[in-house]
Amino acid sequence: MKLSLNLGxxxxxxxxxxxxxxxxxxxxxxxxxxxxxxxxxPESVSRxxxxxxxxxxxxxxxxxxxxxxxxxxxxAGGVMVAVGPDIPVAEEMIRTGTFDYRYHSLESLKNGAGRxxxxxxxxxxxxxxxxxxxxxxGWSVVHNFGIAELEGGWPVADRExxxxxxxxxxxxxxxx
Numbered sequence: 001m002k003l004s005l006n007l008g009x010x011x012x013x014x015x016x017x018x019x020x021x022x023x024x025x026x027x028x029x030x031x032x033x034x035x036x037x038x039x040x041x042p043e044s045v046s047r048x049x050x051x052x053x054x055x056x057x058x059x060x061x062x063x064x065x066x067x068x069x070x071x072x073x074x075x076a077g078g079v080m081v082a083v084g085p086d087i088p089v090a091e092e093m094i095r096t097g098t099f100d101y102r103y104h105s106l107e108s109l110k111n112g113a114g115r116x117x118x119x120x121x122x123x124x125x126x127x128x129x130x131x132x133x134x135x136x137x138g139w140s141v142v143h144n145f146g147i148a149e150l151e152g153g154w155p156v157a158d159r160e161x162x163x164x165x166x167x168x169x170x171x172x173x174x175x176x
Contacts, residue, residue: 008053014155023118066137078171127165
């Protein structure tokens with residue numbers, strides 16, 4: 001059976017997924033430093049969810065992670081979804097008075113919430129920037145869209161904050 005990876009799961013453990021994190025004090029299935037070599041065999045992974053992960057590592061580390069993940073993906077089912085704060089969208093929402101402060105502040109979106117070691121943001125992500133990184137890593141089909149458009153059984157914690165981007169990428173010509 002192919003793996004479904006919930007990378008950088010933090011406090012968002014998802015049943016039916018292999019929950020992976022490095023520094024969280026919360027429950028995980030595997031502790032993996034995603035900035036280094038990955039423990040999964042070629043073609044052993046069918047899907048990857050990286051929810052609010054990319055902002056916690058540098059853009060160069062994101063590129064290398066996406067390249068390494070591509071090596072692990074099953075070409076018949078390989079799909080990755082990256083979700084994170086789109087800082088320009090959040091800034092525009094603040095300007096227009098539509099930003100929902102129930103979830104975060106602009107400061108925590110930019111810098112991280114500091115809930116545990118490693119809960120720090122290394123850069124200001126956006127959907128277009130992450131989509132470019134994923135394309136540069138070699139993923140052949142890449143889509144960037146808003147959180148409300150993400151369907152299916154992905155372990156998204158909160159779908160309401162509209163400052164979240166979704167980048168969905170596929171291996172080969174696969175596009176579900």
